[in-house]
Amino acid sequence: MGAREYDVVVIGAGAVGENVADRAAQAGLRVAIVEDELVGGECSYWACMPSKALLRPGAVLRAARAVDGARQAVSGGVDVEAALARRDRITHHNPLTHHHDDRSQVEWLASAGIDLVRGHARLAGRKRVHVTQAHGRSLDLIADEAIAVCTGSRPHVPDILRDIQPWTSSDATTATRAPSSLAIVGGGVVACEMATAFADFGTAVTVIARSGLLGGMEPFAGDAVRDALVARGARVRTGVRVVDAVRSESGASLTLSDGTTLAAEQVLVATGRAPRTDDIGLESVGMTPGSWLEVDDTMLVSGSDWLYAVGDVNGRALLTHQGKYQARAAGDAIAARAHGAPLDLRPFGTHVATSDHRHVPQVTFTDPEVASIGMTAEQAEEAGIRIRVLDYDLGWLAAASTLSDAYRGCARAVVDEDRGILVGATFVGADVGELVHAATIAVVGEVPLARLWHAVPAYPTLSEVWLRWLESYGRP
Amino acid sequence: MGAREYDVVVIGAGAVGENVADRAAQAGLRVAIVEDELVGGECSYWACMPSKALLRPGAVLRAARAVDGARQAVSGGVDVEAALARRDRITHHNPLTHHHDDRSQVEWLASAGIDLVRGHARLAGRKRVHVTQAHGRSLDLIADEAIAVCTGSRPHVPDILRDIQPWTSSDATTATRAPSSLAIVGGGVVACEMATAFADFGTAVTVIARSGLLGGMEPFAGDAVRDALVARGARVRTGVRVVDAVRSESGASLTLSDGTTLAAEQVLVATGRAPRTDDIGLESVGMTPGSWLEVDDTMLVSGSDWLYAVGDVNGRALLTHQGKYQARAAGDAIAARAHGAPLDLRPFGTHVATSDHRHVPQVTFTDPEVASIGMTAEQAEEAGIRIRVLDYDLGWLAAASTLSDAYRGCARAVVDEDRGILVGATFVGADVGELVHAATIAVVGEVPLARLWHAVPAYPTLSEVWLRWLESYGRP
Structure with missing residues (x-):
């Protein structure tokens, strides 16, 4: 059986792989994409989309209860069954067959002129992919120009918890009922979001984190989320780790490092991610299976002139939007190289994902929401930048x-004093998710503070925090 | 009785006057501010704040009803009495005395080192103000450097409606109950916001507009607001005007230009604003009472070297946030001139309100919300700019x-093709109010489209519309 020949072969048809394939196909290249699960990937079915779907009913009811005149029309909490059914609709999940439906994504690939190959892809030496398919069939693909690995990441389950078969994030987001009690091991975004969602559903939630919540963000973000969880009856145990875990009749029992024990019907492990590179044939090209794939700013794997790694798998920034951003740069770079066209590799040039380094936005849909872009004060100081920090209590704004009736929130801007621009911003509070893009444009656009004085925020919106920041900073 | 001497006298202690006074005082000038009503002004007590307070309960209940899983906890509509009481609390209104309380604003003036003079101020020749106070007292103020007129605007009531003593915007925002029926004459922001609020309160609303709704904005904005009002049972009559109005037993009866008549318990006139300059002594300095005051970009009145006009009264942009923006420029310009310091009068310089011309943001808190910045496609074309229009259906975004469960919205970006930057953007949909500041920073910051490709919107937020715009535009 002969091999099929393409210009580009993309391994993994999540959002990232789709975008690499799309950019390359738009540039006239022949592209195949290989997927052994669902077209659309982790994010659509098991991560961002179901988690946001689970969180929205609670968030919108909290918002209504916080407004006198609306509060009177709200009684009771989230209808869990309806919320789960809505989650299924949003993620195209059929609760009868327990399958997700990826037809719309498959149709999109066809319309974009991208060949879909179903099966498990493994690299088979330079510019070659071997695909193992159903019913014992297999297929070889040759990529004349490039192969892009877009296989993403999977939850990392610590050894000590493996035996009790805990939930991982995808089990939590696809849950078919709310457990009576849930112990969440981890303090990051997944842990905090799922703690919020299951607390909304009436589950008794305990978060177990080695350090504070939302590490890596401004400290006031995790503090606010912790306080809100506690105020709603959840328990947040920080500074402890799990030292023993056993299955019990009613669920699981965990022993913590401080000697206490904890019983819960279900345990969710959210302690980080590992690259999905252990079974993709890395050994055939002299690389180590299971490792993160180091890349340059065009997503070309170090030492290679044809192998790209895009999205979670390169470990640069494990976020869907950042992976798609990398995919646009990589797809365009692959196309330019294939056509012998010049590449723009300067910072913020066409073919590089410059923003991965210091310009990454993130919205955490907890209560309160946390939205951030760029460097925290601590990160900027570590980078040797002379900074000034501007903090403002969002509750003081007219919009709040x-x-x-009880708005609580805080926003911080980090100013690079030598360059007269923002290098980071963090917003914490209800409805701050859409505030961050203004900061992203200011930071990435390197808009001088003197010019920001002329970017008038509309009254009365939460965006008036910009005015407060600038007034406290003074005219540059 | 001798006159009191200051460096700067500000007439009118609304948000705009307060900001002029504050900037001048911060620069070390001696400042008096004269006010014959409430410190804090129209916006705090009778405009922006009460209107947003009235609109919020309905908006947040609509949001909850649109989410399965939350919907089940909502029964009934806005509790009107509670909503009105909340409005009173937010605007510091005492429903027993029917007075607003401006103590916190008065205290702020004192803390800022600004002298408050209660009374009615009239210009009395060059650099002189005569203040008529209670109990037959009066006082003269001399301004060594500058006088700033910040008296704002009042609703314009057409002659044909004057006899029936209709509501103006401040009557609507301070209403103590919801009328059974309300005819709203006008199709602008006030008309659309009050139509939305009173429809939420169960009032039978009819809007009567000479042309479409929200004229001056992108046409799809007014269309969406009209459709939503009609879907909720309001009547929207466009292309007609009132030709006769009489008081009736149960309220008022209006005759429209198409020959139809309309009865309503109450009539709200929202047909524009007039400058509050008819009784401020303009004649003493050779100017015409009742006229809009023409100014340069530092807010200096044409032909004068000491008289400033800031806020609505100059007719540049009748919005609180834009008036405050002018106030910052004017206050700093007054101070620089007083100190003999150099002025930065270049576009977007320290002492000019450049953004008034083509960079004005506005959020209309209707259902759906409308948020815009800069030029519409039509305005840009009229200005001779070679444009490209990018439209995107917000309902297609993952965040929506x-x-x-039924998100409807649309967003338009207007690209200046020669400069490779945005010159305008309009967002229509639920929760779009906070989206506009990103566009404001992009437009005012003149951030190139090529750089905007690196400003990654977080997934899944409505801000992903930026990605869709850029993808449809292509790499610059």
């Missing part, structure tokens, strides 16, 4: 008083 | 499906 109209939004909620 | 999590926010609401």
Whole structure:
């Protein structure tokens, strides 16, 4: 059986792989994409989308209860069954067959002129992929120009918890009912979001984190999320780790490092991610299976002139939007190289994912929401930048008083004093998720503070925090 | 009685006057501010704040009803009495005395080192103000450097409606109950916001507009607001005007230009604003009472070297946030001139309100919300700019499906093709109010489209519309 020949072969048809394939195909290259699970990937079915779907009913009811005149029309909490059914609709999940439906994504690939190959892809030496398919069939693909590995990541389950078969994030996001109690091991975004969602569903939640919540973000973010969880009856145990775990009749029993024990019907492990590179044939090209794939800013794997690694798998920034951003740069770089066209590799040039380094936005859909871009104060100081920090209590804004009868929130801007621009911003509070893109444009656009004085925020919106920041900073 | 001497006298202690006074005082000038009503001004007590307070309960209940899993906890509509009481709390209104309390604003003036003079101020020749106070007292103020007129605007009531003593915007925002029926004359922001609020309160609303709704904005904005009002049972009559109005037993009866008549318990006139300059002594300095005051970009009145006009009164942009922006420029310009310091009068310089011309943001808190910045496509074309229009249906975004089970919205960006930057953007949909500041920073910051490709929107937020715009535009 002969091999099929393409210009580009993409391994993994999540959002990242789709975008690499799309950019390359738009540039006239012949592209195949290989997927052994669902077209659309982790994010659509098991991560971002179901988690946001689970969180929205609770968030919108909290918002209504916080407004006198609306509060009177709200009684009771989230209808869990309806919320789960809505989650299924949003993620195209059929609760009868327990399958997700990826037809719309498959149709999109066809319309974009990308060949879909179903099966498990493994690299088979330079520019070659071997695909193992159903019913014992297999297929070889040759990539004349490039192969892009877009296989993403999977939850990392610590050895000590493996035997009790805990939930991972995808089990939590696809849950078919709310457990009576849930112990969440980890303090990051997944842990905090799922703690929020299951607390909304009436589950008794305990978060177990080695350090504080939302590490890597400004400290006030994790503090606010912890306080809100506690105020709603969840338990947050920080500074402890799990030292023993056993299955019990009613669920699981965990022993913590401080000697206490904890019983829970279900345990969710959210302690980080590992690259899905252990079974993709890395050994055929002299690389180590299971490792993160180091790349340059065009996503070309170090030492290679044809192998790209895009998205979670390169470990640069494990976020869907950042992976898609890398995919646009990589797809365009692959196309330019294939066509012998010049590449723009300068910072923020066409073919590089410069923003991965210091310009990554993130929105955490907890209560309160946390939205951030760029460097925290600590990160900027570590980078040797002379900074000034601007903090403002969002509750003091006119908009806050109209939004909620008890608005609590805080926003920090980090100014690079030598360059007169923002290098980071963090917003914590209800409805701050859409505030961050303004900061992203200011930081990435390197808009001088003197010019930001002329970017007038509309009254009364939460965006007036920009005015407060600038007034406290003074005219540059 | 001798006159009191200051460096700067500000007439009108609304948000705009307060900001002029504050900037001048911060620069070390002696400042008096004269006010014959409430410190804090129209916006705090009778405009932005109460209107947003009235609109929020309905908005947040609509949001909850649009999410399965939350919907089940919502029964009934806005509790009107509670909503009105909340409005009173937010605007510091005492429903027993029917007075607003401006103590916190008065205290702020004192803390800022600004002298408050209660009374009615009239210009009395060059650099002189005569203040008529209670109990037959009066006082003269001399301004060594500058006088700033910040008296704002009042609703314009057409002659044909004057006899029936209709509501103006401040009557609507301070209403103590919801009328059974309300005819709203006008199709602008006030008309659309009050139509939305009173429809939420169960009032039978009819909007009567000479042309479409929200004129001056992108046409799809007014269309969406009209459709939503009609879907909720309001009547929207466009292309007609009131030709006769009489008081009736149960309220008022209006005759429209198409010959139809309309009865309503109450009539709200929202047909524009007039400058509050008819009784401020303009004649003493050779100017015409009742006129809009023409100014340069530092807010200096044409032909004068000491008289400034800031906020609505100059007719540049009748929005609180834009008036405050002018106030910062004017206050700093007054101080620089007083100190003999150099002025930066270049576009977007320290002492000019450049953004008034083509960079004005506005958020209309209707259902759906409308948020815009800069030029519409039509305005840009009229200005001779070679444009490309990018339209995107917000309902197609991943975020929309999590926010609401029936999200409807649309966003337009207007690109200046020669400069490779955005010159305008309009967002229509639920929760778009905070989206506009990103566009404001992009437009005012003149951030190139090529750089905007690196400003990654977080997934899944509505801000991903930026990605869709850029993808449809292509790499610059």
